[in-house]
Amino acid sequence: MPASRTAHRPLWLALLVAHLAALAGLLALVWAQIRPVAMYDLHLAEGEKLKCVSYAPYHLPGQTPFDKKAHVSREQISADLAALSKITECVRLYSIDQGLDQVVDVAREAGLKVLLGAWIGFDRKKNAIELERAIALANANPDIVRALIVGNEVLLRRERSEDEMRALIREAKSRTTVPVTYADVWEFWTKHDSLASEVDFVTVHILPFWEDEPVDIEHALAHVARIHARVGTHFAGKAILIGETGWPSEGRQREASKPSRVNQARYIREFVHQAHARGWNYNLIEALDQPWKRRLEGTVGGYWGMLEARTLKPKFPLAGPVSERAGVLPPVVGAGVGALLGLLLAATSRGTTALRTTALAAAGATTGLIAVLHWEHARIAYRDALEWTVLGGVALLAALLPAVLARWNGEALPAGEEAWARLRARQRPSSAQMLGLLRAVLMFAAAIAALLLFADSRYRDFPTLLYLTPALVFGVVGWWQGKGGRAENIFAWVMLISVIGRWLPEPSNPQAIGWLAAGLALSVPLLAARPRQHEQR
Structure with a gap:
């Protein structure tokens, strides 16, 4: 016969302690996020603005440069540049396709200058057309176009050789009146330094977050200064433009480099102050968040902008403290609703005890809080209907765990195969069988997520929130x-x-430690537990 609920007091006590500890830790994290963080206040001189920011207009829902039929309207470009003209004196383009050739005229109306980019890639025919149009546009607008950038990180992507880039740069220089340069990460410039003789100035990208050895925000500005000095020495006699530098506000942490709104604000403020004090020429990446980049670089790729996508609102002020989160109401409400549901579930269960009721309330509170935090993450991270369906389904199953626990008598959980066989036979499963089936499904999903993250981690978020509730329940x-x-x-x-x-x-x-803890909680109890004891009939 199934053991009574009162016979499982240690189990319910362990569930209570585990969920209370997780609840306290998560609430402490949320509370820390609303704490204003003091940092350097950037006070630009009267009329002084940022020197330049990267501009791509693909920030509205569904917009992407991968859509060959896409064409950005002049009205959208005008609205974007009107917002940007308040903070910068220049925008950098990476291509003039899909309507971006209109930017030069609109920039003139907005009082902005342009670093004009010609996109160079695998397709030689398209490269020729792009460069031809860029040269013509630069020659027709020398009052607006500060320079022509022939190719962006082409050598890094290995889409053209150094000799091919040399030929393209020479062609541009021979046919245009504006300065000509090429842009790439600083390591590739030093590896292909013969190109320096072909350009009017060297355009290097210095991104502490993306370095092979990621740099902590505490040391990011010192790193930039060191690399700028190194590049300046290597290319003595050539002017240096920092063509890209910045910091992301969302996404996966890379070793010591943590994306956050606070860190982004700190980096931008301190970098601009240092750049203006030292007389550096620079371009920040980037003007607007680019949701489409999540397809290439994961969550972090979409959140390098100084302004929010769609709304064009600044993500942080240039002076005053900055906090990661505006308030604690949604997570607290989620925890409260979850606790209430846990109490209602316990109240409708037969033979419940005070300990079991408290444990279910704690499980509900923790699950409700996690659900809100995961929803916040999903809104910035999920990229398409497939991810919303699959990952949203996993989140829903995890959220159902407290409800199944409330109907569970504490008996041994059957293997997932047994529970599935009962469902296929159209027999009504017991609460233990439902819990066993949920364990099997969620373990499968977690194992796939862990394997993918292990094999290809650069652009994948740690899915800790998605599997935290299962880890707390099945870990106990x-x-x-x-x-x-x-x-x-x-x-x-x-x-x-x-x-x-x-x-x-x-x-x-x-973030890696949190994922490790969740993974150990899910896996170790299963592997270390004693063989299942069969109940007597």
Whole structure:
């Protein structure tokens, strides 16, 4: 016969402690995010603005440069540049396709200058057409076009050779009256330094976040100064333009480099102050958030902008303290609603105890808080209907765990195969069987997520919030309820190996540590538990 609920007091106590600890930790994190952080106040001189910012107009829903039929309207460009003209004196373009050739005329109306870019890629025919149009546009507007940038990170992407780029730069220089340059990350400029003799000035990208050894925000400006000095020495006699520098506000932490609104504000403020004090010429990446870049670079790729996509609102002020979050109301409401639902579920269960009721309320509160935090993350990270469907489905299953726990008597969980067989036979599953099936499904999803993150981590977020509720529930239940089936054990081994393998290269990364903890909680109890004891009939 199933054991009574009162016989499982240690289990419910452990569930209560685990959820209260997680709830306290998450609320402390949320509270820390609303704390204003003091930083350098950037006070530009009267009429002084940022020297230049990268501009791409693809910030409205559905817009992407990968859409060959896309054409940006003049009205949108006018609205964008009107907002940018308040903070900068120049915009940098990377291409003049899809309506971007209109930017030069609109920039004149907005009082802006332009660093005109000609996109160079794999397609030689398209390269020739792009360069021809860019040269003509530069020659027709020398009062607006500060320089022509022939290609962006072409050598980094290995889409053209150094000799091919030399030929394209020479052609541009021979046919235009404006200065000509080429833009690439600083390491590739020093590797291909013969190109320096072909350009009027060297345009290097210095992005502390994307360095092979990511740089902490505390040392980011010192790193930029060191690289600028190194490049200046290497190309003595040539002017240097920092063609890209900036910091992301959202996304995956890379070792010591943490994306955040606070860190972005700090970097921009301190960099601009240092650049103006030292007389550096620079271009910030970027003007507006670019949601489409999440397809290329994950969440972090879409959030380098100084202005928000769609609304064009500044993401942070140039003076005064900055906080990561405006308030705590949504997470607190989520926790409160979750706790109330947990209490209602406990109240409608037979033979419940005070300890079990408290544990279910804590589980509900934690789940509600996690659901709100995950929703906030999903809105900035999920890229298409497939991700919303699959990952949203996983989130929904995780949110159902407290409801299934409330109907569970504490008996051993069956293997996922057993629970699935009962469903296929159209037999009504017990609460233990439902919990076992949920464990199998969520372990499968978590194992796939862990494996993908282990194999290809550069642009993937740590999915800790998605699997935190399952980790809290099954991390406790697993110690009391024996081993899972063969499938769950395979998933557990994949999970264990993958989370450890992901953590080892960046052991001090808090996001990697959080994912490690969730992965261990999901996998270790299953692998370490005693063999299941069969109940007597």
